[in-house]
Amino acid sequence: MTPAVATPSPAILRTVLERRMERVVGGSERGPHFFPEWAIVFRDVCVRGLSGFSGKKWGSGTVLSTAPFGKAPNKNVVVNGLILASDGQKMSKSKKNSPVCGKNLKFKEEGVRGVLKDVVLPWYSALRFLLLNIEGFVEEHKRPFCYTEGEVVTNLMDRWVISLTQSLVEYFHNEMSHYRLNVVSSVTRFFDNFTNWYVRLNRKRFRNNTDLGDQKAALWTLFDVFLTMVVMMAPLVPFVSETIYQHLRTFLAQSVDSVHYVTQPQSNTTLIDIDTERAVSRMRSIIELGRVIRDRKNLALKYPLSEVVIIHQDPQYLGDLHLLEEYIRTELNVRIVTLISGRKKYGLTLQVEPDFKILGLRFKDELRTLVTGIRALTRVEIDEMIKVGYIVVKGQRIEISEVKLLWKLETNSGHYEVNSDNDVVIVMNVAPDSVINSSRGLVLLELAKIPTTVKNLYSEVFRLFGVDNFRLVNSDGKEIGDSELLSLSGRTIFVVPCNKNVVLPKETVAPFCEVRNFVERNTEGTIILENPEGNRTFFSELDYKSIVYEWTKMPKTSQI
Template structure:
């Protein structure tokens, strides 16, 4: 049975379990049997270790630490000790990474935890060159940076503060396989013989990258060049966790449909299983721990003739040349460069990734490179949270000029008295001279040869030639990126909504909840948080889609079991959030009331939407009575509306009654009212995608009743299209309706309308000739 990966792992206890497993099934002797008829390989080791009797684990450690690395170090002057720095993004905030130092970097692919000293001082810093936020021991700053000016210290704290901070490993795969089983009742089994070629470019890329790594690993390890393998392993760990998993979170969670989800899971399974096999000789305990859980996912049909009890029974993977696609690897590399440049600009301007921006312009002189970047445009949009990507080969169109500043500390020490004249000449260098310097890395100024570390290059915008202050620029040796850093109010609002999501997800982690745990989220902003309340209300569907849990305003239902409650400051407002156990289905996006109509000798039930779209067409009492007369056929009668036994007056704010049951009578007080805690009629929520609402409307989220009164006037597919257009004031436009935001699952006439009940339908407006 597949086991959820715990947030905290007791490594000594797990090693004991693995040893018991190996002993119970006599795994070492079984390995010897499997290799009995293979070519002999003789290995000579020194005396047994002081910690116990020798076994093949000691031989392994001796091989790696004493012979292979020592041989490489002593025979190649340029070889360094195999110690590296590697970063681990935190789950709670992926813009912040832990910096770890290790002399055994080959263990990183199966890494599950990093250690800190609880009493020593740690710092959170900003890397000036890369714009990244990092956490590391303050005493180790000098090992990572040559100059204090290369970083900015933001916070100081003892190591104990970092206890419990989490980062992703193979846990993400397990979580989403379990989600698939629970939510979709689909059993996921991996069969490497029946895996289909994925149409998704990132799947093809990571599989290609994995095969390239295997090929490199085979060649270098055959020559015992461990020191060349280490950087590639570190790079692959970064690629898998910080790029593939990050870019495919939505696919792995099933948001693009089940078929696409299964393909993503197959890809991740393939990579992780190959990685476990590749690393098994070096991290026998951790790879065994991972494999014993992962092997539950292996289709028994694919391994009928193999003994798969232990990871150490499996042979090392062999290169599958047909999966290697260098063109795809190059295209993704181009995309990564653009994203990294954009992140540096955001960090430089202190604009968190939560806040969307209008446009990114990518300028590259190679049309093929631009074509590659275009094919991966959607990932740039998602990773940089921008609305639009523009590609160009003409930087003059944007009035961009290069200027230079000397590094005063570096050049001042070196040039001494000549520094002043050199500084003046550096500042007078033309944009064309600096572009040449970018390509060659050297330039002669006043008789002195200068290099990259001596000069800082900056981009400016010449307004006389079309430059504009709305952009901020950054470049590498090939691409130049311009980012529009002037967000409008709607983007600020969305950023605020993402801040709310961030607070909710942090509380989830604090409670040790996993994605399949069902919860309900309640919120309350203090009176000065009017703006915050309005943002949450207008982005309820967006927040729900992300957190996959109902979001409700206070009060918390007395019957709910509270898991955690916390108050937090958010942009000057106090936000209180409560998570409760269990989940109720999401309600309608718009405020509503249920109705009991008791008039003209008959009784019927129905619903009235108090606004539609959200924030527009709000009803007062007079309009409510008019709509009741129209929809429910109550004519020639003076109506009275009651909540409980109290008659509603003209000054009553009907929105305050949202979710309640009202009784409409011919004037007399009602008798017993049959109230309901949920909306009586079937309904869908609407999300407008690619157009602005018309007819003086503002809202892009609405609700559509599929019937009203209860059991009557059911909508057809054509009626659905007509009413959706009517909600957003788009009666003159043609629409298409979809079940997902990526518009891959269209709602066609053969889909029964009633099956859409309580779902979100995405509304796409078809272009007209006037749009071109």
Template sequence: MMFSGTMERNGKIKDYSCERLEPVRLPVLARCYVIPNNRSSFTMNEVKSENVMDRWIESFTNSLVQFVRNEMSEYRLYAVVNPLTRFFDTLTNCYIRLNRKRIKGDFGIDDQTHALSALGRVLVLIVRLMSPFTPFFSEYIWQRLRNIIGAPEESVHFTLLPTSDNTLIDEVVERRVQAMRDCIDLVRVSRERKGIPVKYPLKEIIVVNRNSQFLEDVKSLEQYILSEVNVRQLTISQDKKKYGIMLKADPNFRALGARLKGDQKKVVDYLKNEVTDNELEQFLIEGVLFRLLTVEMASLLYLDMNLLQKNSVSVTQVLKAIQTVNGYETNSDGKTIVMLDVSEDSLLVEEGLAREITNRVQKLRKTAKLISTDPAIVYCTVRPEASKITEVLMLHKERIEEATGTPIFLEALPSNKSATATNVSTIKDAEVSMWLVAKSAANVVTVSSNGNTVSIKLTSNSDEVLSYRDLLYEIRSALDLWEGNVSLTLSNGTRFHPTTPVEELSGQTVTVQT
């Protein structure tokens, strides 16, 4: 059990076990594996990257280091655990997700090296920072990084708690990325509300915010936003009237009640029913709300001046109309309103279906434990044949093959071939059957557990034979068997001994016992 104790506000010791990190631990490890798998050719680059996402993740990480050290210096250890665990969600769902093509090398070796180096540096920094709180998790990652970075320390616990590099902290970049993430989150919620998966492209998003700096930040990262939410066009605007947006005053009942006592209701009624958009605009600019009122009302709002201050009122943007307006699904966090064009377009629908098929092929490759350079082919049939899916396959076949690196044959699996992985699924009322055949079955073992079957490569990307421990990790990852102990049983009923060379499993079928 992995744990460390930290003191809470009430002085009690709280144990933070590995379960606290379970939602983020395994996805991170799977993504970190890209580095050790390329260790034979990858060398960390210490040159500062000019890519905005590389600059952001290093700035974000160093800001976190600064925050943790400040809190620990004040003995507020309870305050650092949540930001540390949330860091991995940010790392995986923002940095790695938005940079997966760069990390894979789609934009060239130099760009890949910058991305992997930035990822490696922040991982080294964060595992050193987390080591007092999650010692075994940090050690696990450290052992997979230390050879790449050339660290002499055999354990992360032989290193000092890191200090932040203030030269890498860029508040402007952090602000821009936060604006981008706010917009992406709002669009995702809108898609979920309408039941439109991200794989289906949409025409346009309109971002409305009265803050010009926010809109400039959003525009500066336009391509990342459009790519992540799969939308063709981004429009930004401060013109709330054009889109039927009004300002709304939200009284701070605690602040008003403490000052106004029983007269609070009169002021609240004024704020909710009488205050105008122009007055609220002025309030946002000057920080005070001024209006010539009756003597009775004036006596309620600071005896000598008719004003309310920002600690008494907050202002948000809301739509005058209903949630879906003229084909646009709207969402808001109070400051920003995002309008997503959800109207149907036949070309975009076809593109979405093509991405559905691409996704199925990629999942097959993942099930077969193939990397992007491993050759394979896919056989595919569609029932009924006269369906929209068949039409999309014919029109977008080359594009799907290019995206997956896998040739597709529109026919059933030939009788003289054996499938490495199979998939049968339904897309738009059509049954799509796929068979993936890896061109080389050498150094592959077939593993089955509870009716699930996968093929596992016995060598790493650098052609090194996996250790028994690494093989078990691959099996656990492929079959989602993270709980309890596992053992391997050969087809003849004998148990595979951990000391037996792993390469002897090549071409065999084994069963996992838990």
């Protein structure tokens, strides 16, 4: 029989606490006037190591504070983990697995390699990229670059990365104000968005010699995001932030000596655009699904494909992707991006399979029954689960994240591949593109009948040949502009590298590559039969005719 334990009254606890304080202070008086409430230290935060977190000591301290005064001694408690030995045990002298007597602490490089790879190196890579492009901007336009706050940006990707930055600042302050120190993972995800998506997708804009305003807006956005992140992260990585800030302050109109003198940035909620963040997130999902298909079929990104079909029932989802269609086309290297809401045209079938790893943890005894019920779901029930995000099977709620949606083609000739992330479905034509093949064959339409600009020509050269640091000049070496395009009919336009003097060959009426003129569906044009290296792009008359036929079926906006 367990004996009953009497709970001491607040008066007794107060007396015990007074006696403790009396021994510490050395006084002789007793009573409430000797030990007032202010004598206890009430903390906003208490940081303790796991090894020193004794339940007995911690419990007695909490009771002695709460019972007499009705207050907890600490508003927030942060408990640090331990650095364990390489065998996973706690370091101790008796186990001889800890450094003692001034011995060095040994650790493996893998322990810090992750932080270096995910946080520090992306910072320095982005800093180097920023400084190089600012230097190029100054040399090209003969004007200094000076950062000033409050610039208004209109580019969609600029607004996205600024919105993402302000959302992170808001999250950072909210977490830190509640002493939740797990913000590094969010910062790591942000740097992935910043370096692997924003910088890569806008690389051409940073070197845009034809549009000064767009180039300056891209550099301003890059600098603004970088400066905000450096100031925000200064308390967590003080030395790295200080080093980077010293590079940035030379471009500030007003600056202080150290990043640690700069006030922490506050989130500007007017710059947070949830719709833009959602649209870019969906675009990323499509690009990642398409890359998986390419990896699955061993198709390198440099090989162009004809079409990717994106299927989703939500018109808003398709509308978001329509705004970013050009990025999808470029990143997946496809000619046509098709957005549809129905899957009947491509004969898609859907099967649901349980995720045994997740469901097995929740339903150990009922798993077999649930598996049978999940596999027996009808098409209507599956569509409803996709719409609402869950379904009830055998009285149990099953989330869509706890199952796997398997999309298949009823009739597949090997030309199409399907991929899905339980939200959107993409179908990609993985057959070799008969129009733009690996030799970069190109149909050149008559530009005199279709409005074009030098900017379009720059984009086309970049897309075809993968170079972005070049100039378009005439036979005299003079850079061409929009006003000169109409006068260049029948003339040769040379693609030359920037900041380098080259000897141009003589201009000739005959093209450098073998070509053939064609007329198809009231469309006149010229097709290149060999690439600039002299390699043939087409090998049969039938192949040539089918290519021209398919090309002229495309909309005019897709041909240019």
